[in-house]
Amino acid sequence: MRVLDIGCNEGYFCGIANERGAAEVVGIDYVASNIEVARQRYSREGIRFVLQPWKDLPEGSFDLIIWASAMHYELDPRLVVDSIATRLAPGGLFVLECGVIMSHGKEYVPVPRIADTRYYPSRDFLIDCVLAEFSVRQVAEAESADGDLVPRAVFHCRKASPIVVLIRGNSGVGKSSLAERLKGSATKTISLDMVVSRMGQNSYPHDAFERFMVAHYDPADLTRIYLDIDEADLTSQYVDWLAKMVAATDAVVIVEGFMSDKQCLSIKRRLKDKAQVWDLKRVEDKTHTPSTSGL
Numbered sequence: 001m002r003v004l005d006i007g008c009n010e011g012y013f014c015g016i017a018n019e020r021g022a023a024e025v026v027g028i029d030y031v032a033s034n035i036e037v038a039r040q041r042y043s044r045e046g047i048r049f050v051l052q053p054w055k056d057l058p059e060g061s062f063d064l065i066i067w068a069s070a071m072h073y074e075l076d077p078r079l080v081v082d083s084i085a086t087r088l089a090p091g092g093l094f095v096l097e098c099g100v101i102m103s104h105g106k107e108y109v110p111v112p113r114i115a116d117t118r119y120y121p122s123r124d125f126l127i128d129c130v131l132a133e134f135s136v137r138q139v140a141e142a143e144s145a146d147g148d149l150v151p152r153a154v155f156h157c158r159k160a161s162p163i164v165v166l167i168r169g170n171s172g173v174g175k176s177s178l179a180e181r182l183k184g185s186a187t188k189t190i191s192l193d194m195v196v197s198r199m200g201q202n203s204y205p206h207d208a209f210e211r212f213m214v215a216h217y218d219p220a221d222l223t224r225i226y227l228d229i230d231e232a233d234l235t236s237q238y239v240d241w242l243a244k245m246v247a248a249t250d251a252v253v254i255v256e257g258f259m260s261d262k263q264c265l266s267i268k269r270r271l272k273d274k275a276q277v278w279d280l281k282r283v284e285d286k287t288h289t290p291s292t293s294g295l
Contacts, residue, residue, distance in 0.1 A: 011038030192257025
């Protein structure tokens with residue numbers, strides 16, 4: 001792994017990363033005395049310490065980026081975090097340790113200390129604004145070290161990818177109602193019935209698949225065309241068509257309608273490197289007992 005420690009201080013975490021087998025470790029700090037001590041303590045092959053500000057991060061991609069006990073020195077933390085996002089390798093992990101104020105609202109709060117006044121984020125500001133481009137998990141309860149006025153918490157952050165929620169099942173089981181209730185959290189919603197209807201009424205079909213959809217479209221029995229797609233071995237063409245509707249900038253995409261298990265498996269495979277796919281299939285109760293039916 002390549003590891004970057006931002007605000008490395010005297011190099012402790014760089015030394016730990018090197019001991020645990022990192023191929024290359026880079027520590028940066030803008031305090032010359034910190035870098036000097038770090039070089040004295042951890043002068044080893046595979047570790048490099050650089051005197052520089054963190055608004056200009058070293059070039060290249062890193063599998064692990066650490067920013068620990070330093071955010072409160074930065075008045076524009078989102079600027080630094082956005083730069084971190086450009087340096088994080090695919091599948092990489094950004095570990096953030098910082099003081100967090102557990103208050104309502106989105107604030108960056110000035111906190112007077114003995115030596116100076118520094119700024120600390122409220123949790124909503126941190127998660128919703130500073131880390132907006134990441135999927136975030138808090139991995140430890142916030143706790144205070146000696147002298148801390150604001151408890152510190154640790155967050156594991158990975159680049160966010162679109163979430164696709166498949167709300168599927170037979171007609172009349174409540175798919176549309178669930179999709180309607182969730183749409184406020186979605187970037188976009190896709191009704192499969194609407195998609196298929198538009199394709200079936202297409203006046204300008206461009207290829208064999210689109211001509212198939214026009215030929216098999218029956219507004220009185222839409223379920224039939226979904227099954228016909230599988231029977232005609234056109235599942236991959238249909239799924240490719242749906243996958244184009246999911247963009248890299250989407251947060252949550254809700255797909256609602258009838259979808260066969262074969263189509264569901266196909267779209268999961270098609271989107272595996274592009275999005276997280278959640279399958280919400282309604283399990284219908286064969287005994288008609290309300291308490292035993294659900295998702």
